[in-house]
Amino acid sequence: MSEWRENSNGNYVYVLDSDEVMTVYQRNGEWFGVYESRFIEDGFKNPEQAMALMEKAVLGDRLGLLVKSAPMPTGWRQTKNGGYHCVRRDLTMTVKQAKSGKWYLVINQMMVQGKWFDTADEAMRQGDQY
Structure with a gap:
Protein backbone atom coordinates (compact mmCIF):
# COMPACT_ATOMS: atom_id res chain seq x y z
CA MET A 1 0.00 0.00 0.00
CA LEU A 66 -18.07 -1.83 -4.33
CA VAL A 67 -21.60 -0.43 -4.49
CA LYS A 68 -22.79 2.27 -6.90
CA SER A 69 -24.14 4.45 -4.11
CA ALA A 70 -22.91 5.01 -0.61
CA PRO A 71 -25.01 4.77 2.51
CA MET A 72 -27.04 7.93 3.06
CA PRO A 73 -24.78 10.59 4.57
CA THR A 74 -25.50 11.14 8.23
CA GLY A 75 -25.75 14.41 10.06
CA TRP A 76 -27.27 16.29 7.14
CA ARG A 77 -30.50 18.19 7.70
CA GLN A 78 -32.81 19.60 5.09
CA THR A 79 -33.05 23.39 5.05
CA LYS A 80 -36.18 25.48 4.53
CA ASN A 81 -34.94 26.35 1.04
CA GLY A 82 -34.69 22.72 -0.12
CA GLY A 83 -30.95 22.35 0.40
CA TYR A 84 -29.03 20.50 3.11
CA HIS A 85 -26.82 21.63 5.99
CA CYS A 86 -24.27 19.88 8.20
CA VAL A 87 -21.73 20.91 10.85
CA ARG A 88 -18.69 18.71 11.48
CA ARG A 89 -15.62 19.54 13.53
CA ASP A 90 -14.65 23.00 12.30
CA LEU A 91 -16.56 22.76 9.01
CA THR A 92 -19.97 24.17 8.17
CA MET A 93 -21.23 22.57 4.95
CA THR A 94 -24.24 23.38 2.81
CA VAL A 95 -25.51 21.64 -0.32
CA LYS A 96 -27.59 23.80 -2.65
CA GLN A 97 -29.25 23.39 -6.03
CA ALA A 98 -28.44 25.79 -8.86
CA LYS A 99 -31.00 27.02 -11.37
CA SER A 100 -29.49 24.54 -13.85
CA GLY A 101 -30.68 21.68 -11.62
CA LYS A 102 -27.13 20.67 -10.65
CA TRP A 103 -26.08 20.59 -6.99
CA TYR A 104 -23.02 22.22 -5.42
CA LEU A 105 -21.22 22.14 -2.09
CA VAL A 106 -20.33 25.13 0.09
CA ILE A 107 -17.79 24.68 2.89
CA ASN A 108 -17.34 27.46 5.43
CA GLN A 109 -19.19 29.86 3.11
CA MET A 110 -16.92 29.07 0.12
CA MET A 111 -18.18 27.11 -2.87
CA VAL A 112 -16.10 24.07 -3.80
CA GLN A 113 -14.93 25.19 -7.25
CA GLY A 114 -15.30 22.95 -10.28
CA LYS A 115 -17.54 20.43 -8.54
CA TRP A 116 -21.11 20.01 -9.78
CA PHE A 117 -23.27 17.05 -8.81
CA ASP A 118 -26.32 15.42 -10.38
CA THR A 119 -27.93 14.75 -6.99
CA ALA A 120 -27.88 16.22 -3.51
CA ASP A 121 -26.71 12.83 -2.18
CA GLU A 122 -23.59 12.98 -4.35
CA ALA A 123 -22.78 16.47 -3.06
CA MET A 124 -23.34 15.39 0.56
CA ARG A 125 -21.09 12.36 0.11
CA GLN A 126 -18.37 14.66 -1.24
CA GLY A 127 -18.82 16.84 1.85
CA ASP A 128 -18.50 13.77 4.06
CA GLN A 129 -15.03 13.20 2.61
CA TYR A 130 -13.74 16.51 4.02
Whole structure:
Protein backbone atom coordinates (compact mmCIF):
# COMPACT_ATOMS: atom_id res chain seq x y z
CA MET A 1 0.00 0.00 0.00
CA SER A 2 2.95 2.32 -0.61
CA GLU A 3 1.08 4.43 -3.19
CA TRP A 4 -1.41 5.82 -0.65
CA ARG A 5 -0.78 9.38 0.52
CA GLU A 6 -2.53 11.24 3.32
CA ASN A 7 -3.91 14.60 2.21
CA SER A 8 -4.51 17.73 4.28
CA ASN A 9 -8.08 16.59 5.07
CA GLY A 10 -6.88 13.37 6.72
CA ASN A 11 -8.11 11.27 3.79
CA TYR A 12 -5.89 8.79 1.96
CA VAL A 13 -5.58 9.13 -1.81
CA TYR A 14 -4.16 6.71 -4.37
CA VAL A 15 -3.53 8.41 -7.73
CA LEU A 16 -4.00 6.06 -10.68
CA ASP A 17 -3.86 8.70 -13.41
CA SER A 18 -3.97 12.49 -13.53
CA ASP A 19 -7.75 12.57 -13.06
CA GLU A 20 -8.38 9.10 -11.65
CA VAL A 21 -8.03 8.50 -7.90
CA MET A 22 -9.19 6.20 -5.14
CA THR A 23 -9.96 7.85 -1.81
CA VAL A 24 -10.27 6.37 1.67
CA TYR A 25 -12.01 8.62 4.19
CA GLN A 26 -13.36 8.47 7.73
CA ARG A 27 -17.01 9.03 8.61
CA ASN A 28 -18.52 8.53 12.05
CA GLY A 29 -15.45 6.63 13.27
CA GLU A 30 -15.40 4.17 10.37
CA TRP A 31 -13.31 4.10 7.19
CA PHE A 32 -14.87 3.98 3.72
CA GLY A 33 -13.52 4.21 0.19
CA VAL A 34 -14.71 5.73 -3.09
CA TYR A 35 -13.69 5.32 -6.72
CA GLU A 36 -15.71 6.67 -9.66
CA SER A 37 -18.97 6.91 -7.66
CA ARG A 38 -18.52 3.38 -6.29
CA PHE A 39 -18.22 3.04 -2.54
CA ILE A 40 -17.30 0.59 0.18
CA GLU A 41 -20.67 -0.35 1.65
CA ASP A 42 -19.62 -1.26 5.20
CA GLY A 43 -17.03 0.76 7.10
CA PHE A 44 -13.78 -0.57 8.54
CA LYS A 45 -12.07 0.08 11.88
CA ASN A 46 -8.88 1.39 10.29
CA PRO A 47 -7.82 2.95 6.98
CA GLU A 48 -5.50 0.06 6.07
CA GLN A 49 -8.45 -2.34 5.84
CA ALA A 50 -10.34 0.08 3.59
CA MET A 51 -7.23 0.62 1.44
CA ALA A 52 -6.80 -3.14 1.01
CA LEU A 53 -10.40 -3.56 -0.18
CA MET A 54 -10.10 -0.59 -2.55
CA GLU A 55 -6.92 -2.03 -4.06
CA LYS A 56 -8.57 -5.43 -4.48
CA ALA A 57 -11.63 -3.87 -6.12
CA VAL A 58 -9.95 -1.31 -8.38
CA LEU A 59 -6.47 -2.66 -9.09
CA GLY A 60 -7.76 -6.24 -9.14
CA ASP A 61 -10.55 -5.28 -11.54
CA ARG A 62 -13.26 -6.47 -9.14
CA LEU A 63 -15.47 -3.36 -8.98
CA GLY A 64 -18.39 -5.58 -7.99
CA LEU A 65 -16.95 -5.47 -4.45
CA LEU A 66 -18.07 -1.83 -4.33
CA VAL A 67 -21.60 -0.43 -4.49
CA LYS A 68 -22.79 2.27 -6.90
CA SER A 69 -24.14 4.45 -4.11
CA ALA A 70 -22.91 5.01 -0.61
CA PRO A 71 -25.01 4.77 2.51
CA MET A 72 -27.04 7.93 3.06
CA PRO A 73 -24.78 10.59 4.57
CA THR A 74 -25.50 11.14 8.23
CA GLY A 75 -25.75 14.41 10.06
CA TRP A 76 -27.27 16.29 7.14
CA ARG A 77 -30.50 18.19 7.70
CA GLN A 78 -32.81 19.60 5.09
CA THR A 79 -33.05 23.39 5.05
CA LYS A 80 -36.18 25.48 4.53
CA ASN A 81 -34.94 26.35 1.04
CA GLY A 82 -34.69 22.72 -0.12
CA GLY A 83 -30.95 22.35 0.40
CA TYR A 84 -29.03 20.50 3.11
CA HIS A 85 -26.82 21.63 5.99
CA CYS A 86 -24.27 19.88 8.20
CA VAL A 87 -21.73 20.91 10.85
CA ARG A 88 -18.69 18.71 11.48
CA ARG A 89 -15.62 19.54 13.53
CA ASP A 90 -14.65 23.00 12.30
CA LEU A 91 -16.56 22.76 9.01
CA THR A 92 -19.97 24.17 8.17
CA MET A 93 -21.23 22.57 4.95
CA THR A 94 -24.24 23.38 2.81
CA VAL A 95 -25.51 21.64 -0.32
CA LYS A 96 -27.59 23.80 -2.65
CA GLN A 97 -29.25 23.39 -6.03
CA ALA A 98 -28.44 25.79 -8.86
CA LYS A 99 -31.00 27.02 -11.37
CA SER A 100 -29.49 24.54 -13.85
CA GLY A 101 -30.68 21.68 -11.62
CA LYS A 102 -27.13 20.67 -10.65
CA TRP A 103 -26.08 20.59 -6.99
CA TYR A 104 -23.02 22.22 -5.42
CA LEU A 105 -21.22 22.14 -2.09
CA VAL A 106 -20.33 25.13 0.09
CA ILE A 107 -17.79 24.68 2.89
CA ASN A 108 -17.34 27.46 5.43
CA GLN A 109 -19.19 29.86 3.11
CA MET A 110 -16.92 29.07 0.12
CA MET A 111 -18.18 27.11 -2.87
CA VAL A 112 -16.10 24.07 -3.80
CA GLN A 113 -14.93 25.19 -7.25
CA GLY A 114 -15.30 22.95 -10.28
CA LYS A 115 -17.54 20.43 -8.54
CA TRP A 116 -21.11 20.01 -9.78
CA PHE A 117 -23.27 17.05 -8.81
CA ASP A 118 -26.32 15.42 -10.38
CA THR A 119 -27.93 14.75 -6.99
CA ALA A 120 -27.88 16.22 -3.51
CA ASP A 121 -26.71 12.83 -2.18
CA GLU A 122 -23.59 12.98 -4.35
CA ALA A 123 -22.78 16.47 -3.06
CA MET A 124 -23.34 15.39 0.56
CA ARG A 125 -21.09 12.36 0.11
CA GLN A 126 -18.37 14.66 -1.24
CA GLY A 127 -18.82 16.84 1.85
CA ASP A 128 -18.50 13.77 4.06
CA GLN A 129 -15.03 13.20 2.61
CA TYR A 130 -13.74 16.51 4.02
